[in-house]
Amino acid sequence: MINLKKLLVVGFLAGTVIALPFINRTVFGTNAKEVNVSVISQRIISPSILASGFLAHEEEVMLSSEVIGKVSELFVEEGDRVETGDLVLRVDDKNFLAGLEQSEAAVRINTIDIERQEVRIDNLERQYERSKSLYEQNLIGAEEYEALLNQLELARIDFLSSQERLAQSEAQLDQVLDQLSKTQIISPIDGVITSLDIKVGETAIASSTNIPGSSLMTIANPASIYTEVLVDEADIANVEVGQRAEIVAIAYPDQPMQGVVRFIANTAKVAQGRTGLSFVVKIDITDPGDVVLRPGMSCRAEIFTRQDQRVAAVPIEAVIFEEDRAELRSEYFIFINDDGVARKTKVDVGLSDDEYQELVSAVDGDIEIVIGPNQELRHLLDGDRLDATLIEEE
Numbered sequence: 001m002i003n004l005k006k007l008l009v010v011g012f013l014a015g016t017v018i019a020l021p022f023i024n025r026t027v028f029g030t031n032a033k034e035v036n037v038s039v040i041s042q043r044i045i046s047p048s049i050l051a052s053g054f055l056a057h058e059e060e061v062m063l064s065s066e067v068i069g070k071v072s073e074l075f076v077e078e079g080d081r082v083e084t085g086d087l088v089l090r091v092d093d094k095n096f097l098a099g100l101e102q103s104e105a106a107v108r109i110n111t112i113d114i115e116r117q118e119v120r121i122d123n124l125e126r127q128y129e130r131s132k133s134l135y136e137q138n139l140i141g142a143e144e145y146e147a148l149l150n151q152l153e154l155a156r157i158d159f160l161s162s163q164e165r166l167a168q169s170e171a172q173l174d175q176v177l178d179q180l181s182k183t184q185i186i187s188p189i190d191g192v193i194t195s196l197d198i199k200v201g202e203t204a205i206a207s208s209t210n211i212p213g214s215s216l217m218t219i220a221n222p223a224s225i226y227t228e229v230l231v232d233e234a235d236i237a238n239v240e241v242g243q244r245a246e247i248v249a250i251a252y253p254d255q256p257m258q259g260v261v262r263f264i265a266n267t268a269k270v271a272q273g274r275t276g277l278s279f280v281v282k283i284d285i286t287d288p289g290d291v292v293l294r295p296g297m298s299c300r301a302e303i304f305t306r307q308d309q310r311v312a313a314v315p316i317e318a319v320i321f322e323e324d325r326a327e328l329r330s331e332y333f334i335f336i337n338d339d340g341v342a343r344k345t346k347v348d349v350g351l352s353d354d355e356y357q358e359l360v361s362a363v364d365g366d367i368e369i370v371i372g373p374n375q376e377l378r379h380l381l382d383g384d385r386l387d388a389t390l391i392e393e394e
Helices: 002-028 094-136 142-181
Strands: 033-039 041-045 048-057 060-063 069-074 087-091 184-186 191-196 217-220 225-232 244-249 257-264 278-287 298-304 309-315 320-324 329-338 341-347 349-352 356-359 368-372 386-390
Touching: 041 356, 087 217, 094 142, 225 257, 225 298, 244 278, 278 298, 309 349, 309 368, 368 386
Parallel strands: 033 386
Antiparallel strands: 033 368, 041 309, 048 225, 048 298, 060 217, 069 087, 087 184, 191 217, 225 278, 244 257, 244 298, 257 278, 309 356, 320 329, 329 341, 329 368, 349 356
C-alpha cells in the first residue's frame, strides 16, 4: 500500500514537471517574443533560374592557310576593322607563279599541237579525195589508196589525243590558279581582328590541327556578341526560347544587361568542373547598357521562366518548410499573430522569387503574419506570446 502511494506521488510530480511549461504558457504566459509582422500583399513575382557562362561571338572565324609558305605580307593589325573580301595576308607565291608559267606554257604547246593536227588532217583529206577519184578510175592501186586512208584515220586519232592533252593541261592550270589564289587570305566576314597569331617571315602551315603556323588570325563581328550559359538538367524543362533574361558580367556587377533566350541545346553535356549534366543555352543581348562587351568575360544570367504575375505573397523568410522523410511528407507553415499569440498555420505555396513566396491558400488579407527576425522565427512555437511590430511593406 505504501509503495502504491509512493508511485502515485512520483507520477504526479513527474506529470506536473512535464505539464508545467504548457500550463505556464497558456495560463500565466511567458516573456513575449519581439517579432515583426506584416499583412499579405499583392506582389509581382518573377520565377527565375540562375546559370553561369561567358560572353562569346556568334560570327567568329579563325583563318588558316590551305597552302604551305612563308608569310610575305601582312595587311592588318590586331584590333583593325575589316570588311568581307578585304585582303588581310599574303603567302609567298614565287613557287606558285613558276608553276603557273609552266602550266600556261603546257596549254599553249597543246593548243599549237592541235592546230598542227587540224592542218595535217585538212591536207590528208584533200589527198584522200584525189586518191579516191584516181582509185575509182583505176589509175592507182588499192595498196596506195588504203595507205592514204590509214594515214587520215591515224591523224584523226592523234587529233583526239591532242585534245585530251589540252584538257589535261588546262585542268592543271586551274589547279595552279586555285593554289595561287590561296596564297591571298581574304576576310570572309565584316568584323574586327581579335587575335593575330602569325608574323611576316613565319611559315603558314596547311593544317586543321592546333600547331604553330596553322592559325593565322581570328576575325569576329562585334555586333554578334551573345551570352552562352550552362543550365542544369533539373531546370532546363522550365526554359523556353523567347524568355526574358538578365545578364550580369563579372566585371560589371552593378550593371545588369537585358537579353532574350534564343537557343536551347538538344543534347546535354558534362561541363568541365561540373559533375551533373548541363544544357547550353544561348541568350541574345538586347540592351547592353553601358557595359563594354568583351568575348570571354565570365557572367551569370537570371532567366525568368514565367511572365510577371501579381499574386498574394509574403516575404520568403516567413514561410517555414518541414519535411518528414519517414512519412514522405513535406509541408509549409506560417505563424499568424492571433491577438498577441503565435498560431502555426499550414499553407499551400506557389510561385517564388528571391524575396517573396506566393500563398495559394485562402488567407485573410488583414491577418498579421510573422516575418522576422529570423533568430526569433526559427525558435517560435505555437502558442508563444508575441510583442509584434507591424512592418509596412513597400
